[in-house]
Amino acid sequence: MPLASYQTSVPVVVDDAKCIADKGCTVCVDVCPLDVLRISDMTGKAYMAYDECWYCMPCEADCPTGAVTVNIPYLLR
């Protein structure tokens, strides 16, 4: 069966102006228990690549520049 992509609004939001992933920082990507964050090839900034979030907070708490915000996933908000 062919696959279709599925739209979803992701709970983790990164402020590109504050994110220093382009300087080599990978803290949020490293600490996520579900491994859902990645660094974008296009922008050099961190973003949520997979909507598989436990809304647990290490990415936000450990970010050295305060660039990451964890929101409650829409379905359970």
Next chain:
Amino acid sequence: MALDQIVDGLSEVSCDVLVIGGGTAGPMAALKAKLKNPKANVVLLEKANVKRSGAISMGMDGLNNAVIPGYATPEQYTKEITIANDGIVDQKAVYKYAQNCYKIIEELDSFGIRFLKNENGDYAVKKVHHIGTYVLPMPNGETVKKALYRQLRRARILISNRYMATRLLKSSDGRIAGAISVNTRTAEMLVIKAKAVILCMGAAGRLGLPTSGYMFGTYENAANSGDGYAMAYHAGAALANLECFQINPLIKDYNGPACAYVAGPFGAYTANNEGSRFIECDYWSGQMMLEFYNELLSGKGPVFLQLKHLHPDTISEIESTLHKVERPTRGLFQQGRGVDYRSESIEMHISEIGFCSGHSASGVFVDDNARTTVPGLYAAGDMASVPHNYMLGAFTNGSVAGIDAMEFADSHDFAEFDASEVVKERERVMAPTTREDGIPPNQIEYKTRRLVNDYLQPPKVTRKYELGMRRLAEVREDMQERMIARNAHELLRALEVQSIMDCADMAAHASLYREESRWGLYHWRTDFPEKDNENWFCHTLLSKQDGKMASEKRAVEPYVVPIADDEKDLYDKQRIRASA
């Protein structure tokens, strides 16, 4: 390189003791093993990152089962846990935990993890359980993981993050020989030969589907997909009492603890829609959950955790813990809904099912030395069968496992395994990457977990279970023949859903085997509604025999701490009686 691109690779390393899982029990097991023999190689393998993995990713708000001299005795604690589990307890392991846990608290204190003390400098223990006093708050509980990580670095434990263990290796004579794992970002495979292996892989927390429909909105850390249960099963280890499910009273939709253990000692309580209490005690037991379930269905629900009667300063103090430690997004969630604890109660619900000895009594069967039924294989924490373990049980039994496993490794050489096992496992692991077309892991997982909710959730009806098992078998066939993974991350999820499917099958099989009702809501079988001590006062052990699931009875070991007849049903008296 493209996102999570699959790389072809297979390498092999060896160590003396391999610890799988870097959450709570795992780091302690690795540390104790290394301290026992500093010359030995100890590897700590973790699917995520040890810095923030496991149930205590963001710390913990307190110890729920601290046996502290002056407040409780190991005898009292052993008695309470025995009664709370309807008597089906091998007391030796519980008693040993109760004797050792104070030492572990002092050790955690020396790591820099602080516990609440009163003005005299004594630990300020609170009462939450039905009978005894065992709850010790942790005002800076958010530091637990950092403190553990410092100890691991100091002891030079070899940490391998982002490797998911998939199967255990054994020798022809049945001894443990190591494990096979896969890198979660590249799909490269790594074989780790080991003299002893300790499984600390957490609960099966992604078994039922949360009512929100969000697959990762679970009570347990959603990374805990039950991989340890599946691996132990396929290695031929016995699993105990899996029919004793974990079902928790949680904040509705958020699906995290409200948390009565934190707020209860300050005067908060569980109430129905009339504002009345209906349970004697907020300690999580199957009997308490049954009353919770009955109240929700009686028309007197919703059920709430009530705080609004407390002084605003007290509420602020409770908030400072609830919104900072364990699940800090609780504050954000309540804010989003406009709920202020000062004026509105917290709406609660009953969670989906899972396996977790942290709050129930199921798990990979272990004795008081954390040994499983496979020589050289150990288990500790939420996945091991010592009941009502919580975090302190994971630390304490992890410590026991680490020491005993290193003794085993010191007196044994590497066991030989058949190389064809690795070839076979590599084929199984990589199968979803070899297909051009098929069903993605998220759909297989959703359907599996939806079926778990529809058919396996208590009350357990035999006919429903039989239908559920048929439906699950159909999805298993799709999973094995048609599932696709297009990158290493999808492959991680594809492997996890295979663990979830194994756990669903074990939950069904174990539940049908025990033909009685026990542990309140956790094992309520409508076709056998009564507790049957004559035939079922025993453990059930599930294992893989000739490639199939089989169950057997195992006698409860003679008690170390006797229970009087009039004490045995204390946990059955949860419902508050109407007073004259």
